Amino acid sequence: MASASYRPVLVIGDRNYSSWSLRPWLALRHAGIAFDERPVKLRQGEATRAAIAVQSPTGRIPVLKLADAIIPETIAIIEWANEAAPDARLLPEDGLARALCRAASAEMHAGFAALRNQCPMDIAQRLPAPPMTADLARDIARVEVLWRDCRHRFGQDGPYLFGHFTMADAMFAPVATRFASYGIELGQTARDYVATIYRDHHFQAWQAAALVERDAAQTAP
Ligand SMILES: N[C@@H](CCC(=O)N[C@@H](CS)C(=O)NCC(=O)O)C(=O)O
Structure with missing residues (x-):
């Protein structure tokens, strides 16, 4: 505590x-x-x-x-x-939802190497899409399936992966920014979820501070 x-x-x-x-x-x-x-x-x-x-x-x-x-x-x-x-309720109360929330978070923590390496997070920028290697395509497809499954199964009570904001959303928020920064083409559910992250007030506060930080770095002598 x-x-x-x-x-x-x-x-x-x-x-x-x-x-x-x-x-x-x-x-x-x-x-x-x-x-x-x-x-x-x-x-x-x-x-x-x-x-x-x-x-x-x-x-x-x-x-x-x-x-x-x-x-x-x-x-x-x-x-x-x-x-x-x-x-x-950063972890959902329901046992199955909690297990799958942990699983999604652990999968993000340990995986998606191509997405991480080829699309490093850079919130302030819109960047050219990277070469679509097989590994990157696989990572993107897996994220889409995972997001779709969570939304369809647990998303009735809100716009986040498990309805309300949970650990899984914290873990995947940077992926949403990568998809936006690199203009990755996505299906409707993933597009909606990226929009959810960009509408999140706390994310917006982080994003605003990221832009200030970027501007300060650019004007530094
Ligand atoms: N497994 C760690 C990963 C943390 C990590 O890789 N952090 C990076 C920064 S985003 C770091 O500290 N890098 C060391 C460096 O840049 O020298 C976690 O879950 O927090």
Whole structure:
């Protein structure tokens, strides 16, 4: 449970590029958990490694710093948020929905290598579509099937994968931005779901800050 006197600190990377940071940030916001942010600039070689090393035992971010512990790994941070704010139902209550929400989140965490490598997240940009390799086409097709299954099976009570916002939406939000950034052609359900993410108020707050960050980086001497 969250300590009443200590505000958790989420250490995050650049808003434009750090898909891993977006995920727990969105989940914490949806859960209504108050937290502070500590940004680390990525892509600066040794300076980035050194900055992360003082924040994270794994050498990776995000991490959530609590009064008495540091939680690394996106899924663990979101699980913590689910325990700290159970009313937000970041994991669905129904046993089957919860299992499939975890499965979708784990699949995203471990897979989709071609999509990740060929379409890195860059929220502020619209970019040319990458060459449609067989691996990329397979990843996109799998995402579409997964989203369609979740929406059809569990999506009656809202526009998210399991109706209301859950861990699976946090995990797949960066995929929605990749599809938008690279103009990937999608079926109707996936197009609607991408629009759902772009309509999400918390995502919009992250996106607005990502644009400010991009503009600041472009005008930096
Ligand atoms: N498995 C980790 C992955 C986190 C990750 O790969 N983070 C990247 C930034 S998005 C990182 O820390 N990279 C180290 C670096 O850029 O030096 C998680 O679930 O949080």
